[in-house]
Amino acid sequence: MDTLSQSFALALQMVTHLDPRLTQIVALSIAVSLASTFCSALIGLPLGAAVAIARFPGRAPLIVALNAAMGLPPVVVGLLVYLLLSRAGPLGRFGLLFTPTAMVIAQTILIVPIIAALTRQTVEDAWGEYREQLRSLDASWMQSTLTLLWDTRWSLLTVLLAGFGRAASEVGAVIIVGGNIDGVTRVMTTAIALETSKGDLALALGLGIVLLTLVMALNVGAHLTRQWARARFG
Amino acid sequence: MGDAEAVAGLPIVASGVTLVRRSVRVLDGVDLTIEPRSRTFVLGANGAGKSMLLRVLHGLVAPDAGRVTWGHDTTRPPRQAMVFQRPVLLRRSAVGNIRHALAIAGVRGAEARRRADEALARVCLAAIADRPARVLSGGEQQRLALARASALEPEVLFLDEPTASLDPPSARAVEAIVESIHASGTTIVMTTHSLAQAKRLADTVVFLAAGRVTECTDAARFFRAPRSREARTFIEGERS
Numbered sequence: 001m002d003t004l005s006q007s008f009a010l011a012l013q014m015v016t017h018l019d020p021r022l023t024q025i026v027a028l029s030i031a032v033s034l035a036s037t038f039c040s041a042l043i044g045l046p047l048g049a050a051v052a053i054a055r056f057p058g059r060a061p062l063i064v065a066l067n068a069a070m071g072l073p074p075v076v077v078g079l080l081v082y083l084l085l086s087r088a089g090p091l092g093r094f095g096l097l098f099t100p101t102a103m104v105i106a107q108t109i110l111i112v113p114i115i116a117a118l119t120r121q122t123v124e125d126a127w128g129e130y131r132e133q134l135r136s137l138d139a140s141w142m143q144s145t146l147t148l149l150w151d152t153r154w155s156l157l158t159v160l161l162a163g164f165g166r167a168a169s170e171v172g173a174v175i176i177v178g179g180n181i182d183g184v185t186r187v188m189t190t191a192i193a194l195e196t197s198k199g200d201l202a203l204a205l206g207l208g209i210v211l212l213t214l215v216m217a218l219n220v221g222a223h224l225t226r227q228w229a230r231a232r233f234g
Numbered sequence: 235m236g237d238a239e240a241v242a243g244l245p246i247v248a249s250g251v252t253l254v255r256r257s258v259r260v261l262d263g264v265d266l267t268i269e270p271r272s273r274t275f276v277l278g279a280n281g282a283g284k285s286m287l288l289r290v291l292h293g294l295v296a297p298d299a300g301r302v303t304w305g306h307d308t309t310r311p312p313r314q315a316m317v318f319q320r321p322v323l324l325r326r327s328a329v330g331n332i333r334h335a336l337a338i339a340g341v342r343g344a345e346a347r348r349r350a351d352e353a354l355a356r357v358c359l360a361a362i363a364d365r366p367a368r369v370l371s372g373g374e375q376q377r378l379a380l381a382r383a384s385a386l387e388p389e390v391l392f393l394d395e396p397t398a399s400l401d402p403p404s405a406r407a408v409e410a411i412v413e414s415i416h417a418s419g420t421t422i423v424m425t426t427h428s429l430a431q432a433k434r435l436a437d438t439v440v441f442l443a444a445g446r447v448t449e450c451t452d453a454a455r456f457f458r459a460p461r462s463r464e465a466r467t468f469i470e471g472e473r474s
Contacts, residue, residue: 133322135294137386138312139338147334151325233325234368 010202015209026210029187032100033167036107040163044112048119049145053127069113078176081106098179106173111163118159123148154229158222165215243304243311243389244270244421246291250300253286260286262445273422275432278442284425285394291423292316292392315388319395321379323367328359331367332382339386353385357411373404380411391415393424433457441465
């Protein structure tokens, strides 16, 4: 009980005083997760929109696969990326293992399905409403896709935030491919795991507080954005 | 085609158009000609196939049998527009919706600005050009949809019960706009549930019953003495 309150007090102190060890880890976490969210958006948004609009054989199985892939086990993804990037692996010569780039790759694989599947759902709903109007305007496939993505932009922002949240709070994949190297690939989740096992509960708890606050703030932000957009744009 | 000025996508000729949905013949061997500059009203009871006929004539839905030609061409011409019963507006400003449609039609820059402004002025929405389209009232949304259609300067404008969910003043406003679009040379093809509206605006009436055209005639004659039993029943139902 005493340890807990002591750790908590120390953790709060670290957070409020912007302890350099803590801020470095938080900054790397955010940078890596932002990069993977960006990469996933580049792949997931067009992919989701394409699956929403196009009709092709194998579409239904693809949707099921995308939805199922939202629950990919991070450690398995970590293992696969590890095998790809390790010295003997097919991409070994790039020397990416145990770098932030490796972590971005692993997180991107984890959250592309989330972004693609949620985008598919969002765009398909809008497509149901807009299809006839866009056909009537003689919009090309590309014009329709861009119109739908732009018109669902506020919902898609929530989708991207969901992806970012998953990336930032995931530990299994980044610890395998990043290696949790101090100052290089140590992010919030891997640091929490390590510090807890080492017994430095204050740092672990401090990071935990930051991580929780971040995830909470993102969700509040997403909620408020959608409310505002609904009132503003209908 | 006589002395009428040549219009590329007209006349629209449907021959033997049949459309089957869930093993029901929604349209059953429809033969029909939409003449340039006409105001053709498609009348009929609910489920008679009016909306589907408009979609086939507009080229949105391909018939299962028979064919539609636009000015003797079998591909749908670009200069057509349609206004739906419930307007589909994008999450942009009122003027942004018109500019979007113009951009898809390849109209940009100063020309697009001019056409958008003129179209908004025509439907008396210039004052709220920058308001988000989807928070406008129902009547305003339908006028905006008409403005968007007219900005495309279509040869043919299809309207699928554009006044069905509007109050009488809004419906009258829509009628006046349709009249002004027709006056600038656009052929009108419209469905409505209001016989009074058809009497005011139509010069040709197509009467549909269970997917078949029972009459395609001059409007004045149709209202004076409908020839088909179905049309007589329909008109008497409205009077009683």
